[in-house]
Amino acid sequence: xxxxxxxxxxxxxxxxxxxxxxxxxxxxxxxxxxxxxxxxxxxxxxxxxxxxxxxxxxxxxxxxxxxxxxxxxxxxxxxxxxxxxxxxxxxxxxxxxxxxxxxxxxxxxxxxxxxxxxxxxxxxxxxxxxxxxxxxxxxxxxxxxxxxxxxxxxxxxxxxxxxxxxxxxxxxxxxxxxxxxxxxxxxxxxxxxxxxxxxxxxxxxxxxxxxxxxxxxxxxxxxxxxxxxxxxxxxxxxxxxxxxxxxxxxxxxxxxxxxxxxxxxxxxxxxxxxxxxxxxxxxxxxxxxxxxxxxxxxxxxxxxxxxxxxxxxxxxxxxxxxxxxxxxxxxxxxxxxxxxxxxxxxxxxxxxxxxxxxxxxxxxxxxxxxxxxxxxxxxxxx
Amino acid sequence: xxxxxxxxxxxxxxxxxxxxxxxxxxxxxxxxxxxxxxxxxxxxxxxxxxxxxxxxxxxxxxxxxxxxxxxxxxxxxxxxxxxxxxxxxxxxxxxxxxxxxxxxxxxxxxxxxxxxxxxxxxxxxxxxxxxxxxxxxxxxxxxxxxxxxxxxxxxxxxxxxxxxxxxxxxxxxxxxxxxxxxxxxxxxxxxxxxxxxxxxxxxxxxxxxxxxxxxxxxxxxxxxxxxxxxxxxxxxxxxxxxxxxxxxxxxxxxxxxxxxxxxxxxxxxxxxxxxxxxxxxxxxxxxxxxxxxxxxxxxxxxxxxxxxxxxxxxxxxxxxxxxxxxxxxxxxxxxxxxxxxxxxxxxxxxxxxxxxxxxxxxxxxxxxxxxxxxxxxxxxxxxxxxxxxxxxxxxxxxxxxxxxxxxxxxxxxxxxxxxxxxxxxxxxxxxxxxxxxxxxxxxxxxxxxxxxxxxxxxxxxxxxxxxxxxxxxxxxxxxxxxxxxxxxxxxxxxxxxxxxxxxxxxxxxxxxxxxxxxxxxxxxxxxxxxxxxxxxxxxxxxxxxxxxxxxxxxxxxxxxxxxxxxxxxxxxxxxxxxxxxxxxxxxxxxxxxx
Numbered sequence: 001x002x003x004x005x006x007x008x009x010x011x012x013x014x015x016x017x018x019x020x021x022x023x024x025x026x027x028x029x030x031x032x033x034x035x036x037x038x039x040x041x042x043x044x045x046x047x048x049x050x051x052x053x054x055x056x057x058x059x060x061x062x063x064x065x066x067x068x069x070x071x072x073x074x075x076x077x078x079x080x081x082x083x084x085x086x087x088x089x090x091x092x093x094x095x096x097x098x099x100x101x102x103x104x105x106x107x108x109x110x111x112x113x114x115x116x117x118x119x120x121x122x123x124x125x126x127x128x129x130x131x132x133x134x135x136x137x138x139x140x141x142x143x144x145x146x147x148x149x150x151x152x153x154x155x156x157x158x159x160x161x162x163x164x165x166x167x168x169x170x171x172x173x174x175x176x177x178x179x180x181x182x183x184x185x186x187x188x189x190x191x192x193x194x195x196x197x198x199x200x201x202x203x204x205x206x207x208x209x210x211x212x213x214x215x216x217x218x219x220x221x222x223x224x225x226x227x228x229x230x231x232x233x234x235x236x237x238x239x240x241x242x243x244x245x246x247x248x249x250x251x252x253x254x255x256x257x258x259x260x261x262x263x264x265x266x267x268x269x270x271x272x273x274x275x276x277x278x279x280x281x282x283x284x285x286x287x288x289x290x291x292x293x294x295x296x297x298x299x300x301x302x303x304x305x306x307x308x309x310x311x312x313x314x315x316x317x318x319x320x321x322x323x324x325x326x327x328x329x330x331x332x333x334x335x336x337x338x339x340x341x342x343x344x345x346x347x348x349x350x351x352x353x354x355x356x357x358x359x360x361x362x363x364x365x366x367x368x369x370x371x372x373x374x375x376x377x378x379x380x381x382x
Numbered sequence: 383x384x385x386x387x388x389x390x391x392x393x394x395x396x397x398x399x400x401x402x403x404x405x406x407x408x409x410x411x412x413x414x415x416x417x418x419x420x421x422x423x424x425x426x427x428x429x430x431x432x433x434x435x436x437x438x439x440x441x442x443x444x445x446x447x448x449x450x451x452x453x454x455x456x457x458x459x460x461x462x463x464x465x466x467x468x469x470x471x472x473x474x475x476x477x478x479x480x481x482x483x484x485x486x487x488x489x490x491x492x493x494x495x496x497x498x499x500x501x502x503x504x505x506x507x508x509x510x511x512x513x514x515x516x517x518x519x520x521x522x523x524x525x526x527x528x529x530x531x532x533x534x535x536x537x538x539x540x541x542x543x544x545x546x547x548x549x550x551x552x553x554x555x556x557x558x559x560x561x562x563x564x565x566x567x568x569x570x571x572x573x574x575x576x577x578x579x580x581x582x583x584x585x586x587x588x589x590x591x592x593x594x595x596x597x598x599x600x601x602x603x604x605x606x607x608x609x610x611x612x613x614x615x616x617x618x619x620x621x622x623x624x625x626x627x628x629x630x631x632x633x634x635x636x637x638x639x640x641x642x643x644x645x646x647x648x649x650x651x652x653x654x655x656x657x658x659x660x661x662x663x664x665x666x667x668x669x670x671x672x673x674x675x676x677x678x679x680x681x682x683x684x685x686x687x688x689x690x691x692x693x694x695x696x697x698x699x700x701x702x703x704x705x706x707x708x709x710x711x712x713x714x715x716x717x718x719x720x721x722x723x724x725x726x727x728x729x730x731x732x733x734x735x736x737x738x739x740x741x742x743x744x745x746x747x748x749x750x751x752x753x754x755x756x757x758x759x760x761x762x763x764x765x766x767x768x769x770x771x772x773x774x775x776x777x778x779x780x781x782x783x784x785x786x787x788x789x790x791x792x793x794x795x796x797x798x799x800x801x802x803x804x805x806x807x808x809x810x811x812x813x814x815x816x817x818x819x820x821x822x823x824x825x826x827x828x829x830x831x832x833x834x835x836x837x838x839x840x841x842x843x844x845x846x847x848x849x850x851x852x853x854x855x856x857x858x859x860x861x862x863x864x865x866x867x868x869x870x871x872x873x874x875x876x877x878x879x880x881x882x883x884x885x886x887x888x889x890x891x892x893x894x895x896x897x898x899x900x901x902x903x904x905x906x907x908x909x910x911x912x913x914x915x916x917x918x919x920x921x922x923x924x925x926x927x928x929x930x931x932x933x934x935x936x937x938x939x940x941x942x943x944x945x946x947x948x949x950x951x952x953x954x955x956x957x958x959x960x961x962x963x964x965x966x967x968x969x970x971x972x973x974x975x976x
Contacts, residue, residue, distance in 0.1 A: 052579070052583055054579060054582075073582075073710055073712070074579070074582040074583055075582045075583070075584075075585045075586055075587055075588075075706060076585070076706065076707075077583075078585075079583055080583070080584075081579075081580060081583040081584075083576045083580065085574060085576055087574065087576035087577055087579070087580040089577055089580075089581070089595055089599075090599070091598045091599060100581070100584050100586075100594075101584035101585055103699045103702055103703065104584055104585030104586050104590070104702055104703055104706055105585055105703060105706070106699070106700055106703030106704070106706075108696075109696055109699075148584070152584065152585070
């Protein structure tokens with residue numbers, strides 16, 4: 001278990017256009033779990049193959065626990081790896097699969113048997129050592145793969161979309177299990193996924209990638225709440241994206257002219273400093289952050305509707321969709337053809353929320369608070 | 383094993399379709415194909431048995447005396463032994479050369495892969511006699527190999543190859559190498575890269591990855607290839623006959639001689655013995671396959687696969703661990719591997735090149751050097767109308783075979799896949815069974831059968847023979863193709879009111895068009911190439927192109943045969959391009975394995 005450091009890592013495939021991995025700098029502190037999140041083709045799998053050593057970087061270095069492993073072959077890197085396809089050897093029993101890494105490390109037979117049993121117990125498969133991997137369900141196979149990875153006490157654990165071939169329910173169970181084991185064993189872990197919910201659920205830090213570069217990194221909440229770009233905003237969840245022009249700047253925030261009207265926004269200091277008046281920006285608003293109420297009642301934020309910095313605007317419901325715990329509305333407001341997605345909790349029998357009564361064609365009041373508005377600036381060059 | 387898998391899949395899709403109508407009657411659709419095999423496969427084998435025990439013919443007393451003779455007489459036992467030895471040698475040699483080649487093809491992508499596959503398949507498409515001709519020129523006392531030996535040793539060393547075991551082994555290894563490579567390729571391509579990579583990640587040195595993961599997982603392909611090559615090598619007649627020059631006896635050449643001597647009973651007993659040996663080899667390979675590879679697939683770990691992993695016990699484990707610190711020599715190993723594969727490819731192509739050289743060589747006798755450029759062998763070829771007649775006959779025969787076998791194969795294969803009558807498994811096995819019978823055995827069976835029926839040499843007789851040997855290829859390709867068609871596509875056409883025939887014509891057949899083409903192509907090529915049986919059954923009035931070459935090679939050497947073979951090679955290249963364009967060489971590779 002050690003810190004994993006990637007320093008200026010680049011990889012370009014011959015004749016395949018832009019670099020697959022383009023100058024990635026990343027430090028994963030000992031014992032933390034970091035997800036590499038991004039759409040397919042964003043370079044996360046290439047990055048993983050650089051870490052395992054199946055690809056050689058064109059530039060940059062890979063350090064595990066301070067040791068430069070860039071030129072070490074895969075079998076000497078002390079890495080544990082879990083594949084989407086499980087990659088269990090079909091000609092070996094479950095126990096033999098798990099024992100393989102220990103054999104390669106010259107661990108004696110008795111010690112091997114003890115540690116294999118321990119690892120299988122850890123993933124709840126103590127009874128399955130003599131089975132063939134093909135006899136197990138997908139979730140069980142993936143837990144065997146996990147045991148195989150953990151039993152060697154790897155310096156770094158890599159998980160390459162480990163849950164993507166499993167059913168939805170199983171996926172949630174196993175991701176909880178993985179997170180629990182990782183915290184219990186404090187193993188430095190890289191978790192690759194294209195599923196933002198999975199990333200939010202398991203990680204200490206999320207690294208969002210696109211086009212071979214890191215777009216943004218931080219805690220899951222930071223990425224969701226304070227996305228730096230339209231890409232991050234839409235990749236992390238549903239979003240309304242509007243065009244805006246900076247119309248006024250003061251010490252705590254800005255005012256933005258948008259098709260909805262004048263929006264107040266209070267961005268982080270670094271973003272605020274960089275903004276100039278009359279600058280064109282994009283504005284992101286999460287559907288669940290918009291207040292929505294029939295025109296005849298005050299919007300749900302209540303408190304006597306004291307005047308605040310929130311934008312209040314009148315609109316008309318275009319469609320209403322029931323989604324179980326949520327209701328999704330499409331509302332036309334502001335300039336013609338400006339539509340906003342809004343999400344409200346579904347009305348339960350004993351709640352007094354107003355959403356359910358809204359029908360297409362109803363006039364509604366919208367409220368958008370400064371905290372709900374994110375200013376999105378595209379990365380240079382993308 | 384592959385057969386069992388095919389059947390299981392068939393059963394699954396039939397279960398899906400069971401609601402679909404009066405499928406029981408579908409069994410009738412396979413009737414024409416069954417009748418063909420009953421008449422021209424079961425019949426001849428029964429007649430063969432009858433001759434071998436004296437029920438028919440007048441040179442053999444009733445009873446098992448012929449078998450007693452074959453199995454006790456020193457000479458016959460010796461021939462049986464050398465046949466099996468030859469089979470084992472050729473199998474081992476094709477395995478040693480073929481495994482690295484199959485691996486190289488499996489790893490290659492794009493153009494490189496197409497090129498490698500083309501080089502593997504090119505000899506397969508070139509007639510066995512053309513390739514044997516190349517080896518005669520190379521192995522001749524004055525041929526290229528001896529010239530090279532003399533050059534290296536300063537004139538001291540020369541070696542007889544024609545008429546020796548060594549020569550036959552070299553030539554047969556070349557002839558059957560593709561049959562080893564193709565089944566192994568199928569297996570190697572199924573080994574997911576992640577299985578190799580994860581072994582490396584967990585600390586296995588490349589050598590250990592090979593020993594513990596790649597090799598055990600290759601076992602099914604190795605067994606399939608080895609079984610096939612062993613069957614083909616022990617049953618081969620033409621190459622041992624021509625390269626052996628009457629001085630080397632194996633069962634097929636011995637049977638051939640007995641036929642020439644009209645010793646029917648003995649020829650029949652020898653053929654049945656050869657058949658028995660082949661069946662034993664198949665059973666052995668099935669048993670081995672289950673012990674080695676099948677145990678895990680069936681979910682019961684154990685058997686030889688586990689023993690393999692534990693070779694050397696704790697010492698082996700320590701050795702693996704010690705290797706972890708060793709250098710990988712990745713570069714050196716890769717270069718050595720590429721060099722080896724390049725040599726194997728050269729071995730595959732060299733005889734074809736030699737044939738072309740001979741065709742343009744002015745020298746009238748076989749020699750290593752080049753006696754000047756000439757076209758007169760081509761002129762001699764075109765001046766001799768017998769070659770053109772043979773070509774036209776071969777084309778007519780092959781075209782008819784393709785068309786008729788397709789007409790027999792489509793209803794039979796469709797009934798097998800979609801029908802729900804009992805006994806579909808055995809029926810499929812029966813339709814594929816000509817693949818398992820050595821051609822030499824079938825040949826003498828047919829000779830005796832036609833003789834018993836009093837059917838003299840005729841085109842029809844030849845056509846029936848070719849229909850039988852090409853049918854299994856058609857059936858297998860079509861069964862696979864029909865299985866890949868979602869039954870719901872057919873059902874939805876039924877629900878819209880289409881009759882069975884309309885569904886077949888408008889939905890099913892258009893969906894399997896590439897397979898229809900492949901099936902026709904294969905049956906055409908199988909017929910066009912067939913020589914072993916045709917040589918014995920054709921008769922003087924129906925000389926096909928391979929038979930024409932055969933008689934030239936065995937009677938009187940003329941370089942016109944090399945000219946003809948050169949044209950054949952050019953035709954092969956054309957076929958390769960056509961196949962690559964229309965169905966892709968990869969499809970060819972996985973279908974041809976018998």
